Amino acid sequence: MGGVGKTLFGVAAILLIAATASAQQHETAADIEDGGRVFRSSCANCHGQDGDQVPGVDLGRGQFKRAQTDQDLIGIIQKGVPNTGMPATNFSNQQAARVVAYLRSVAASRRGGAVTGDAARGKLVFDGKGTCASCHRVGLAGSRVGPDLSAVGLQRRSVELEQSLLDPDADVQIANRTYRVVAKDGTAATGRLLNIDSFTVQMLDSQEQLRSFMKSDLRDFGFVASPMPSFKGKLSAQEIADVVSYLVTLKDRTVQ
Secondary structure: OHHHHHHHHHHHHHHHHHHHHHHHHOOOHHHHHHHHHHHHHHHHHHHOOOOOOOOOOEHHHOEOOOOOOHHHHHHHHHHOOOOOOOOOOOOOHHHHHHHHHHHHHHHHHOOOOOOOOOHHHHHHHHHOOOOHHHOOEEOOEEOOOOOEOOOHHHHOOHHHHHHHHHOOOOOOOHHHOEEEEEEOOOOEEEEEEEEEOOOEEEEEEOOOOEEEEEHHHEEEEEEEOOOOOOOEOOEOHHHHHHHHHHHOOOOOHHHO
16 A cells, blocks of 8 residues: 555646646746836846847747747746846746746747837838827927927837737826816816826926916816827828837837
8 A cells, every 4th residue: 555655646746747737838928917017127127128128039029149939038037148238036936937928928929920110110100191290399409389309119019019009098107197277267278287286287388388277267178089190091000010029119208
């Protein structure tokens, strides 16, 4: 019986290890989302939102210098790479595995029929057909009515930039929300909300003027839909991909 017991124990241990490995290879959507949060808060500062800021590495497309397997990636995340800018972390096996699952998910979403963009063509569309500079600023050129895009390549992932072009209201960052106030005499103003407190509202209006209002002088105020138009049907899939490729190159750290 002792031999049988040891055998059964050994089989159970093997099954447990196999089940654990299987679970690690089948992360849930919540696991992947959590891995994305960890990546954006702890990794993106060096690797960039799209994971392509380190030469020779493109995490969002599955291109690595040293790693061949998921376990290799987990080891690098935890132990770092000596004599490089990659530090060790205190991530648990589970946290590191979720980051890897997130990166694999991003890479998988980019395979297949995705259109490859061209940044130079994208700038031409941005400045021309898209009339983007009429609201947005890049460096010293353009308008301040909309968000400054000079560093948007450091702040947003390419998939988020594409979504902003196709469905502007889907995910508006807090600092970019549009606000509308109506004075008691019926005069209305709309602009990008800069600050709001118990008594006042400050915004940058559609004429690029800084405006401040006392709430006591207003009969109505609140957030409204983004004035950003959707380019779905207005720009081709290739033009959208080109504009996104241009936007991800905008990485002026002085305006973060």
